Amino acid sequence: MSRLSPSARLLRELIAIPSVNPAFLPPGDPRTGEAAVADFLAGIARKAGLEVQRQPVVEGRANLIARLTPAGRVRRRILLAPHLDTVGLPALDTLLTPRVIRNRLQGRGACDTKGCVAAMMTALCALAGSGKRPQGMEITFLGLVDEEHGQLGSRHYARHGPAADLAIVGEPTRLEVVSAHKGDVWLELRTRGRSAHGATPHLGRNAVHLMARVVEALETTYAAQLKRRTHPLLGSPTVNVGSIRGGTQPNIVPEECVITVDRRTLPGETEATVRREIRSVLEAAGVAVQFTNLRLGACPALETDPAQPLVQALCRASGRRRTVGVHYFCDAAPLSEGGTPAVVFGPGDIAQAHTRDEWISLDSLDRGTAILARFLRSLD
Ligand SMILES: [Zn+2]
Structure with missing residues (x-):
């Protein structure tokens, strides 16, 4: 030794x-x-x-x-x-x-x-x-x-x-x-629907279905948009839908659905700019979400x-x-x-x-x- x-x-x-x-x-x-x-x-x-x-x-x-x-x-x-x-x-x-x-x-x-x-x-x-x-x-x-x-x-x-x-x-x-x-922003997004009996889904609004469109827009349109942005040392920013939770049982039209999103940022991107971008991507896709606060704070x-x-x-x-x-x-x-x-x-x-x-x-x-x-x- x-x-x-x-x-x-x-x-x-x-x-x-x-x-x-x-x-x-x-x-x-x-x-x-x-x-x-x-x-x-x-x-x-x-x-x-x-x-x-x-x-x-x-x-x-x-x-x-x-x-x-x-x-x-x-x-x-x-x-x-x-x-x-x-x-x-x-x-x-x-x-x-x-x-x-x-x-x-x-x-x-x-x-x-x-x-x-x-x-x-x-x-x-x-x-x-x-x-x-x-x-x-x-x-x-x-x-x-x-x-x-x-x-x-x-x-x-x-x-x-x-x-x-x-x-x-x-x-x-x-x-x-x-x-x-890179930095990291964690977001929680929520869609709101209207519950109804599973036998009469046309009387309600399905929050899980709405969220399916959100996930699709984030994982395709938004991800492709981010790939076009590059930093000489860090490459492109990314987005990942990490979890999804919605509805309670098969015979109820779900009222609420929640996803969590991990967005890795480049220098200059902030939680505010990320929220703005996501909002406009989803607007273009015709769905509205609420951002809820995960209280995790963004890592710059x-x-x-x-x-x-x-x-x-x-x-x-x-x-x-x-x-x-x-x-x-x-x-x-x-x-x-x-x-x-x-x-x-x-x-x-x-x-x-x-x-x-x-x-x-x-x-x-x-x-x-x-x-x-x-x-x-x-x-x-
Ligand atoms: Zn260490």
Whole structure:
């Protein structure tokens, strides 16, 4: 084991401290919450000379802030922002015992996203230990709570700041620099009919039949319309009718039918523009619907200008010519909405996230740490 790099040794310790998002285990389960992992990281950060603070988000859950401050005035800020929570565990907690198998480290969070936590903390502590502090640049490790459920940590930080010149959000991107992802709007649509006896359907109005026309219009006309719209990194937006519920029994003309719709958005599209489009498609099809509120909130799309000097510096440090887009949502969009341009970067592959045998390649972890260290050293 002594052959493991500093970031791999740190990752092994982080995996052994469970931090399952409370949404995925019964209330009060001792394996939930980010506090234990945050305490452990706070100790490491203090030892390295970083300034440590907590930013309370909700009862018992706080973002961890560990800062390397410049000697003089702060002119620019960078956030290294991975999340501290993980998804749930398979039976028997096997993923809480980190295991090195060939060139892989296995355990819950290895790839999503304790690998990024380890890489970012190791790179920042190395810079602090070198005694070199980039001029006017404050570099903050921001350990966020609750990414895997409601992104409470990043939403809270976006509101209360301080905003920065760039956030590098830690997710397993295979060391690509991600500058764009789609957003997501969930809608609930309802048709209203008039109930009648099943033997005299002409006396009623069938809400399921009305909804059949809505589904058809969304899945054909609207879907085709969306396919014609494309983004260079993200392709086309999409629409999916995910559930349908209507009527009660065969001999009653149904009075009501409800569908839920998942609409993946491109940068610039909002819940309001999506509703407007759907309304006009359905108007053309001759059916009217009510929009009801799912109270899930829309996840905005992410689009950060790849030409920004700090993004370019990260691309150079990682040997990439250009940034890429991904299909998943993370803390980058809420931070970006709060006024901090954000990209996503980290070791590991999202394909291993949330799996029963989650692992990260140690090679990717070490290369990710080296890239981040090179990027931080280049900030002078
Ligand atoms: Zn993640």
